[in-house]
Amino acid sequence: MAKKGRKLAIKQSVKALYDRKRVARSRPGRPDGKVSTSGAMKKRGIKNQRNLASKSQQQKAAPELPNCLSNPKSNNTPFSTDDTILLVGEGNFSFSAALATLLGSAELITATCFDTEQEVQRKYPDAARHMATVKDLGGIVLHGVDATKLGLHEGLKAGRSNGRFSKIVFNFPHAGAGIKDQDRNILTNQHLLAGFFSSARQFLSSPLSGVQYTAQGPITPPSGQILVTLKTGIPYDDWGLVSLGKAAGYFVHHCTEFKSEFYPGYEHRRTIGWDATKEGNVEIEGKACKTWAFCDKKGAAAVASSRKLASKRAKKGQQGSKSSSVADSVLGEDLEGGGRDQDGKKSRKEKKKALAAKRKRHQADSDGSSDSD
Template sequence: MSKSKTKKARRELKRDGARKIAAHHKKTAKASATPTHASKPPTKKQKMASQPLPTQASQKHDVPFGEYDHVLLVGEGDFSFARSLVLTHGCANVTATSYDSESEVRAKYPAFDSIHAQLTDLTPPVPIHHDIDATKLSTYKQLRCTRGDDDEAQDGWDTIAFVFPHTGGLSTDVNRQVRANQALLVEFFKSCLETSSPKQRLQILATQPRRGHPSPLRPRSQFLRMGGRIIVTLFEGEPYTLWNVRDLARHVGLKVVESWKFDASQYPGYGHVRTLGTIEGGGAWKGEDRDARVYVFEKVPLVPDSDEEEELEKLSGGKRERPGGGRKEREKKGSKRARQGSDSED
């Protein structure tokens, strides 16, 4: 058998395995939800009474997580969202992370012990990582998403989700809170795209094919695959609308795809928890009851600015001059014209 056929066969086996895992997760969730005692089948009247009112398509959006998507969850609290994706929606390739250490999570969220047991008792267990900074995601080797014998271009997460990001109560000043959370989101986006520094951007641009300039370098593995999505969920109303999440995403080079109202009922078993931890006695505040919105952004090829174009020309050894020249060339021409003007005046 040829090498290409062997790789194809391995990919098919891996896909079959993912389907079996998803089916197992669904079966487990269904078994836990099925009552043990036998009951009489409902009558026709009971069926009609129990049927919900029809919902308009525009009012309800599909869950944006596929069964076979490779999903990375960032900033989990008690990991109940991860549990819902795995057990209810049969997502077979979920990795979940928290900013807090494991001991901090156990202290802040009493429900975590049972959730942790549910996720780690699955076959295979759901990977859980603690002490993960959302602004440095791509620096963690244990979070690289590889797909075995699949083509290298396919490496990288399909979806990275940050559900209700927040820096916590750093300040009572609204403006400071807004700026802190905007900085959190920008650095999170950049880390997903691996563009946290100018050097990183240039490295990506150098391996990214350009019009008339096919890259001579081998495509690098990606943290988030090209066309992959970043999902952010935020509460509606101020101060969250002041974060301008769409503009932040556009600024770092993401494409704004769509947004819709977050429906907590689509995630059975999920419970919103505070960054500071569970309030003793429960408290009157429930995040699931508040209006919230889901925002979807897509990774697209980077667009180089004028300085980056110059650097890319140097790296590729090209001597082609762009119309108008680069910034340095324009500055040089401007200085020359200024000197000529001074000479004529004298």
């Protein structure tokens, strides 16, 4: 009985000690000035809520980021009228027609697709109209062009751009193999992109590519870029587009948002055609899509040098504005007070007069002090 009583007393004392510690931890403060665990957690929770609130306010107030490439027609597209453009993997050619209409000319546009002309017209009933638009605006339309083997098509080398393009565009690439297994489907599209990156290199322009002659006159194309547009989310994020580009020796130049309304008249089509996927033809509407721009080592070096030059010009402009403001203030003082030369300093005659007057005053003061003594 005595042993049982001792065990019971030990249990009760342990329970009481545990209860006291639990109560102490639940209090916001302690007598020794330390903050309890629960109190610290409450403070951290309040701080996190404040941080989230401030972040949400900043996101609401933050302006939209402008595109880093300018375009006279639109601020949302990475194309300009000086670009020589190669479009690969076109479906119904609605993007080619929309881009040509946006730029006002298709003379520097070469639009290609993998299918033959008969297959394109069978898959996409509206393709003939879009191809006619591109041709009417001076563009070139080529069929049977494999994006992974661009060098095998003689029509690309014999074009008016001398086989060099400042923009090589692949919008929504997809192998269209119809593979149900997700992993195999991802691998197939990765092979497609890797082959495209490798194949496109020889067609990228650079400042050393030479002058290209157009109807508007000779132009020097900028450093070439590869533009790939993809939807975001699963499974497209698993393709590893950026990693594939870097593995092929490219650098990410920039990434911008892609929306179909940026190109009036553009209608998305899937690889397998129109009739089989009527509800899927507008699958990009309301979904986030991005355009990734890649450039090679030469292009990255050119971009870096151009940015350095721009920063130097900006600094010089700031210094020039400061010096001009100083000159304006000096000129204003000269007009108001007179008697100053172009450097803003007093003329020599005025300096001599002021020095003589100072000496006279000093001599008069000294004479007066001697008389008083």
